[in-house]
Amino acid sequence: MPQRSGPRIAVIGNCQAVGTAQVLRLLLPDARVETHAIGRLARQFRDLDGLVRHLRGADHVFSHFFPGGFLPGGNVLALQTRVPHLRLFPTIVFPAFHPDLVYVGDVASLRLSTLVHGPLGPSHSAIALCGFLEGLGVTATLGLYTDAVFERLGYGRAWEEGAAHLLAAAREMQFGLEPEFARWSRRGCFMHDAHHPRLPVLGDIARRLATEAGLKPLDLRVEDYLPDTLVDEAMWPVYPAIAERYGVPAQTLFRARPVRGRPPRMLDLPGFVSESFAVYARLPRERLVCARIAAWRADPGIRALFASAGGA
Template sequence: MLQLLLPDARVELHLIAHLKQRFGDQDGLARHLRDSDHVFSHFFWLASFPGGNTLDLQRKLPRLRMFPVVVFPAFHPDMIYVGDIASLRLSALVHGPLGPSHSAIALFGFLEGLSIEETLGLYDGAVFERLGYHRAWDEGTAHLLMAAREVGFGLETELTRWQRRGCFMHDSNHPKLHVLADIARRLAVEAGLGPLDLAAEDYLPDLLVEEALWPVYPAIAAHYGVKAQPLFRAKAVRGRPPRLYNLKGFVTESFARYAQVPREQLGAERITAWRADPGIRALFASARGA
């Protein structure tokens, strides 16, 4: 993105997943970056890379400018990760039809012994309201703005602009290209670099489209006044068209995957909370035989 906006600059992109293999530890990374004119990074945790987190790296590289990770679950409030999430390892997560992302309703329906048809009846606006899905907008906004302020990169203006464009996320954790472009452009402007004034999506492909795409359920779309995206899309495999699922196909395939996984591995923070909530358990129980 920065290379597009700054065509005369030399730009290096380093993925967190590859840092250990390339630099060994954080000291090695700091040595590599110390002669750079500008260093931009979002926050990463100690478990991601030995030697410390981004704040430790910033102490070694005072010119490092942090920017926020954009997480916004309002359009996809049913999406969760399942397994050993605290390990920050993809291999420790349970994989379903869309890889590591799952429907909380589908998983809880399976664990509560509902049939596929009974579970499908729970994808309803009234149920979403009872589950707190409609609170995800206010909660997501507050969390994102707070996280942005904590790294000195307030997003109040940008978030208002993104919201006016409708759904600006591919899923809860993956923003669309124009969001990333706004952040990159602002980093360049505030560093005094004079980026090109252009719409990045007119010149670059959105590479995150190649990842799994989560739908915007019709009831969620209607609640927020955005376009519904009813199909689940698995990550594209090179040389083949991506696999698409309607809701019934996704829930059916999810149930089949869960049946092959030990129940003790089908854990998630939200599932634990729902299991402890008599009202939510009664809501799912009411779907049995409905």
């Protein structure tokens, strides 16, 4: 295979950065594209000075936001002051198709190691966790997965609120996504779960990065040429009531992250809730921290909703 001799591009970020870099390699056949995971920056470069030295040889640097604590010496904004050609690009988070998904534990740290892991890794059902903390059993909790309950819990506002947050965050880093979001919305369900977009979304992000950097990406549909690497993450279903709301296909099975060489492990809703309860029962309650659940449990109306399910 001939060596690439074009521009050197560094992509820094979370799991979405891997797919973005993969698309850049496709669209820019001569580019030399490298990926650096935020969680491994300290191991790779020791501190901010080490990363700055490495990036000085890059023609283009594209990065997700990362806070302090990942790399001694500063966060991504400190990095940008020393690498002026660094371009921030947004992480795509959109919960409308999967509004029940929450993370549990120290979410603010942005580290997977600080999160509680259940049957699907770090992603949990807010209804299941609240049901457990309110003393419901599995059967009673399953009775809460209805459109009426979803509406009372605010899931019907997830599109409006999620779009507003995503678009505002993108504008803040001078990467407005209004045209792209309109296009994604017409495609149906464009997320694997609330935190993992499908490949065409990453394709649009990568094409924007390349074009606005003055490069000339190939004009092709990336999904026709590349595998979707985020399919290898755990997959969350679109509950039937949510699917009907948005006119997309319903899904009823949860899929754990595949283990190489083995068929994927699938769980229906009763199996997922049952296994989640088993995980929660083994943990001290102080580890079951989730801002959404705390807000629900502080709301007398929502607590009454869960209590009525327990008395049914």
